[in-house]
Amino acid sequence: GEDVEQSLFLSVREGDSSVINCTYTDSSSTYLYWYKQEPGAGLQLLTYIFSNMDMKQDQRLTVLLNKKDKHLSLRIADTQTGDSAIYFCAESIFPGGGADGLTFGKGTHLIIQP
């Protein structure tokens, strides 16, 4: 079945850039998402990328997609304490998940050092 892999933890200094990586196995993946979960909260969509794109930038966020290697990354520039959260990579064939829902990675805990 489909699989999405992420590192469990990433620690960065405040002000540095954070790069969270994700790999997926389903070559049919069309929509790739990054969700953010703050402590005790639900999931908030940060950004997404369509499989025919290589890069997407949205303010401090840059998403890079290497479709050949099935590798997705999220770069957060000038990391702030408010960025401390769990970041989930997710993929689906259909927008929003369609009939099969989204396949999630286990999540990466982003820890910010002062």
Add this chain to the structure above:
Amino acid sequence: NAGVTQTPKFRVLKTGQSMTLLCAQDMNHEYMYWYRQDPGMGLRLIHYSVGEGTTAKGEVPDGYNVSRLKKQNFLLGLESAAPSQTSVYFCASSYSEQGWNTEAFFGQGTRLTVV
């Protein structure tokens, strides 16, 4: 708009008890989902629904039942709760139409503990 609302937010059950988690969305979404989130496991799909009156099994359906009697509501039932069902449950909804900027909207979660 309230978006996706889950009730209750917290619950403690004894083994063998039953309960129903309610999910309501006010965005007229066709698709609704129930996920569970466990430490180190990410989110896993329990059941989903592609429209009123229809439901289907996801990745981890055992021990759960669902119903979608109204388009805006998706209920998750535990008939006989087990400690293994201790988890955080998330409901989500999305449109069915193909689109460029379609996302799944998530509720705030229900933290369930079975003792």
